[in-house]
Amino acid sequence: MSDNGVILDVRSISKHFGALKAVDKVNFQVKKGEIVGLIGPNGAGKTTITNLVTGELRKTEGEVHFKGINVSNMQPFQIARIGLTRTYQVVKPLQGMTVEENILVGSLFGRSDRENDLNSARKTTHHIMELVGLEKKKDSKVSDVTLPDLKRMEFARVLAMDPEVIFLDEVMAGLNPSEVEESMELVKNIRAEKQLTIVYIEHIMKAVMGISDRIIVLHHGQKICEGSPTEVCDNPAVIEAYLGKKYAKEVISG
Amino acid sequence: MGLGLQMFVNALLLGGLYALMGIGFSLQWGISGIINLSYGAMVLLGSYLSLIIFNMFHIDPFISMFVTGAILFLLGAFIYRFTLQPLLKGGIVFTLIVTFAIRLIIENIILLVWSADYRTIRVSYAGSNFQFLGAFVPLTKFLTFIIAGVIIYLTYQFMMNTKIGKGIQAVALDKEGAMAVGVDDQKMYLINFALGTALGGVTGTLWATIYSFSPHVMDVIIGRVFIIAILGGLGNIWGAAAGGLLLAFVETSGAIFIGSHWQEAIGLVIMVLVLLLRPHGLIGKKFFG
Amino acid sequence: MIAQNDRKLNINIILIVAALIIFILLPNYISGYYTRIFTAIFMYATIAQCINLMSGYMGYLPFGHVMFFGIGAYISAILMKTGLPVFVAIPAACFCAIVISIILGFPVLRLRGHYFAIATIGMNGAIMTVVQNATEITGGARGTTFPIITVPPAVVYKYFYLAMFGLMVITSLVMNMIVNSKFGFGIRSIKANEDAANSMGINTTFTKVSTWAIAAMFTSIAGGLYGYWMSFIAPDEVFDLMFITNSIIMMLIGGAGTILGPIFGAFIVETVSEVAWSGFMQYHLAALGIATIIIVFFIPRGLIGTITDKMRNRRIKLSKKTEVTNV
Ligand SMILES: Nc1ncnc2c1ncn2[C@@H]1O[C@H](COP(=O)(O)OP(=O)(O)OP(=O)(O)O)[C@@H](O)[C@H]1O
Numbered sequence: 001m002s003d004n005g006v007i008l009d010v011r012s013i014s015k016h017f018g019a020l021k022a023v024d025k026v027n028f029q030v031k032k033g034e035i036v037g038l039i040g041p042n043g044a045g046k047t048t049i050t051n052l053v054t055g056e057l058r059k060t061e062g063e064v065h066f067k068g069i070n071v072s073n074m075q076p077f078q079i080a081r082i083g084l085t086r087t088y089q090v091v092k093p094l095q096g097m098t099v100e101e102n103i104l105v106g107s108l109f110g111r112s113d114r115e116n117d118l119n120s121a122r123k124t125t126h127h128i129m130e131l132v133g134l135e136k137k138k139d140s141k142v143s144d145v146t147l148p149d150l151k152r153m154e155f156a157r158v159l160a161m162d163p164e165v166i167f168l169d170e171v172m173a174g175l176n177p178s179e180v181e182e183s184m185e186l187v188k189n190i191r192a193e194k195q196l197t198i199v200y201i202e203h204i205m206k207a208v209m210g211i212s213d214r215i216i217v218l219h220h221g222q223k224i225c226e227g228s229p230t231e232v233c234d235n236p237a238v239i240e241a242y243l244g245k246k247y248a249k250e251v252i253s254g
Numbered sequence: 255m256g257l258g259l260q261m262f263v264n265a266l267l268l269g270g271l272y273a274l275m276g277i278g279f280s281l282q283w284g285i286s287g288i289i290n291l292s293y294g295a296m297v298l299l300g301s302y303l304s305l306i307i308f309n310m311f312h313i314d315p316f317i318s319m320f321v322t323g324a325i326l327f328l329l330g331a332f333i334y335r336f337t338l339q340p341l342l343k344g345g346i347v348f349t350l351i352v353t354f355a356i357r358l359i360i361e362n363i364i365l366l367v368w369s370a371d372y373r374t375i376r377v378s379y380a381g382s383n384f385q386f387l388g389a390f391v392p393l394t395k396f397l398t399f400i401i402a403g404v405i406i407y408l409t410y411q412f413m414m415n416t417k418i419g420k421g422i423q424a425v426a427l428d429k430e431g432a433m434a435v436g437v438d439d440q441k442m443y444l445i446n447f448a449l450g451t452a453l454g455g456v457t458g459t460l461w462a463t464i465y466s467f468s469p470h471v472m473d474v475i476i477g478r479v480f481i482i483a484i485l486g487g488l489g490n491i492w493g494a495a496a497g498g499l500l501l502a503f504v505e506t507s508g509a510i511f512i513g514s515h516w517q518e519a520i521g522l523v524i525m526v527l528v529l530l531l532r533p534h535g536l537i538g539k540k541f542f543g
Numbered sequence: 544m545i546a547q548n549d550r551k552l553n554i555n556i557i558l559i560v561a562a563l564i565i566f567i568l569l570p571n572y573i574s575g576y577y578t579r580i581f582t583a584i585f586m587y588a589t590i591a592q593c594i595n596l597m598s599g600y601m602g603y604l605p606f607g608h609v610m611f612f613g614i615g616a617y618i619s620a621i622l623m624k625t626g627l628p629v630f631v632a633i634p635a636a637c638f639c640a641i642v643i644s645i646i647l648g649f650p651v652l653r654l655r656g657h658y659f660a661i662a663t664i665g666m667n668g669a670i671m672t673v674v675q676n677a678t679e680i681t682g683g684a685r686g687t688t689f690p691i692i693t694v695p696p697a698v699v700y701k702y703f704y705l706a707m708f709g710l711m712v713i714t715s716l717v718m719n720m721i722v723n724s725k726f727g728f729g730i731r732s733i734k735a736n737e738d739a740a741n742s743m744g745i746n747t748t749f750t751k752v753s754t755w756a757i758a759a760m761f762t763s764i765a766g767g768l769y770g771y772w773m774s775f776i777a778p779d780e781v782f783d784l785m786f787i788t789n790s791i792i793m794m795l796i797g798g799a800g801t802i803l804g805p806i807f808g809a810f811i812v813e814t815v816s817e818v819a820w821s822g823f824m825q826y827h828l829a830a831l832g833i834a835t836i837i838i839v840f841f842i843p844r845g846l847i848g849t850i851t852d853k854m855r856n857r858r859i860k861l862s863k864k865t866e867v868t869n870v
């Protein structure tokens with residue numbers, strides 16, 4: 001079972017698209033309460049790993065265990081119901097609904113071992129909207145709100161699902177520096193309040209370094225390094241393969 | 255043995271017409287993204303237009319097909335530009351209902367002008383036929399088969415070797431990419447839709463030299479082209495041609511071995527199975543296989 | 544605010560009860576001709592309500608849905624010929640329709656968009672051919688009759704009027720309950736973004752199949768009543784896609800994704816086509832076609848949809864105004 005606090009255990013998963021090995025025998029574990037950064041250049045396989053873990057893509061090989069349960073062959077909704085979920089790099093709002101309704105759907109469904117009838121879901125929704133600061137937008141249709149607000153809404157929707165582990169796939173892409181700052185605060189605060197475990201995918205180095213307890217580096221579908229932020233930055237393989245020396249120094253100091 | 259060969263020839267001759275008919279519909283659906291419920295009405299319009307031309311000017315349908323094709327091309331362009339293009343964003347419900355409404359309008363015009371009676375075009379050589387390896391081949395059917403083959407080949411050449419054809423392929427394969435290199439996507443969809451309509455009209459003209467026709471035929475045609483397009487894979491010219499031949503063979507042999515009552519059901523069941531098991535069609539993958 | 548909502552609710556309930564009473568009493572005061580037209584309106588409103596649940600709310604256009612209408616009519620006819628009373632035959636037919644919808648639903652609801660719509664047309668055609676050919680049981684292509692009702696026609700028409708009216712009311716109430724429930728949010732999420740819905744914990748397959756079964760249930764009851772009402776049915780009539788195209792037009796005109804929409808749409812379209820029939824019969828089809836195109840162009844959200852949009856915008860504007868004054 002989930003010994004020494006491991007909540008998510010990814011065992012040698014692969015995904016091949018024809019000849020392309022988008023994910024190649026990747027192993028990693030996530031402990032309860034951790035924030036793990038998952039980084040790598042464009043096309044490294046980060047989103048694909050997320051899709052494999054949450055059941056949206058079929059694995060070519062490998063297994064995923066969550067809370068000691070083998071979720072390898074489950075559908076996304078089943079995995080979401082036991083508390084593992086994700087946000088989308090390219091936002092997937094529920095079109096034609098309002099911001100509030102989007103979050104309400106998260107509260108109504110999501111994890112199933114809690115009270116989630118309409119009344120309690122409305123309460124949850126209200127609470128979450130306060131937490132992330134979306135009350136003013138609640139009656140707007142999703143087609144009328146800006147991208148940063150959509151990202152915020154998607155984050156809120158995931159929180160409303162009351163998960164234990166979240167994959168955040170580039171929630172900050174497209175945000176300006178002050179919005180990034182704000183968003184980092186939000187993630188930190190909420191993590192503390194909800195005791196979340198987060199797998200954090202991000203290109204903005206400053207954000208990853210500042211927020212993660214541990215970092216996993218992917219390159220061409222393979223895990224090339226894993227360790228604390230400073231260890232990863234000093235790792236020659238990472239610098240070679242991914243950051244490039246000059247850039248590495250810049251992001252660490254800057 | 256003789257019966258088998260005759261059946262084969264019958265199916266082949268019918269299949270040529272089905273192939274041509276299916277391609278127009280398949281192009282409209284697969285490339286312009288419109289399930290054209292008025293397609294049957296457009297095919298029939300081709301039949302009736304050649305009937306007028308034949309009755310008034312005594313021009314042979316095999317010649318007037320150029321005129322009906324051109325008229326239907328313009329009609330298709332007009333319909334796309336003014337009723338379909340503005341509604342594309344509304345999705346399938348809107349385009350289905352509007353093409354159905356257009357069908358009602360055309361049906362009404364046909365009923366007013368020609369009534370619901372069955373009509374025929376009898377060219378002077380309608381009774382002629384010849385023997386081929388012991389099989390009996392009516393001349394008009396043979397001519398429609400050859401012409402259908404030529405038109406299908408020309409359509410394919412148009413798609414592969416002209417600038418507009420390549421533009422249509424480009425928007426079909428990757429709309430954003432095509433737009434980025436300066437292809438006018440709406441113009442391509444329009445030309446493609448109009449081309450599909452023209453192919454339908456020409457089929458109607460050819461059809462009229464063999465079979466009698468009335469407004470009822472509309473539903474028969476629509477039922478067939480759905481099956482042909484799905485069998486061949488949407489927007490795929492050779493796929494639709496093969497689908498047309500296949501349907502003709504299935505119908506002809508089904509009528510003999512299972513009974514003509516079941517003819518319709520066989521085609522439909524095959525269509526549903528293909529949809530469920532091989533959504534890109536039996537033949538080829540996507541587009542111009 | 545809450546008091547205001549309560550008052551609005553009360554007014555709505557009063558309106559609904561008044562409408563119910565008026566329509567229940569109406570057949571006593573109108574001719575048989577109008578009684579029949581109203582019966583047809585109620586029937587169409589019921590079917591349009593089912594199409595609306597599938598398409599307006601869930602985003603799956605069941606073009607061949609008329610198969611359940613035909614199944615309802617035929618199974619009722621067959622059972623009643625064996626001597627079963629109507630209130631056993633129609634529920635039994637309805638049960639069969641539900642079972643068939645579930646069996647067909649699992650494979651066919653995996654298809655999306657165009658493919659789903661077309662596959663249902665294919666299924667409808669195949670079922671119709673089976674009915675046409677199973678002559679021993681169904682009477683074949685020439686059709687079959689229901690047992691004769693030994694009550695004067697005027698009374699019979701009133702019965703069917705009330706039965707169809709009851710069916711429409713119950714269907715609409717059930718639909719209203721569904722779309723405002725948790726299950727209804729699942730349905731709407733599927734239309735909004737099916738993949739996202741699934742990843743949010745919605746069992747999309749279960750939701751889609753159940754929704755189709757509900758739509759099949761009410762449509763098959765309408766079919767059974769229609770058959771008994773007509774007393775004679777033929778396959779190319781009760782499996783005619785025209786029922787569905789008409790219902791789709793009604794849904795669009797009234798407003799897809801609203802509960803009142805299909806009802807108003809059925810009233811408008813039936814009235815217009817009745818006028819078109821009697822007024823200028825020869826142009827009846829063209830008139831219907833042109834009217835459809837005009838409506839789709841000018842009120843794409845339908846009557847009820849446009850009104851609710853307007854009201855929502857006004858509410859947002861008002862709330863913005865109060866915000867400004869508060870600051
Ligand atoms: N459905 C698919 N079919 C074929 N190839 C795919 C598919 N999805 C992803 N790929 C390929 O797999 C590789 C990994 O893609 P993935 O989206 O996981 O990268 P990523 O690390 O998330 O990149 P980014 O930082 O750009 O988001 C890429 O080469 C991509 O082109």
Ligand SMILES: [Mg+2]
Binds near residue numbers: 046047048089
């Ligand atoms: Mg990615």
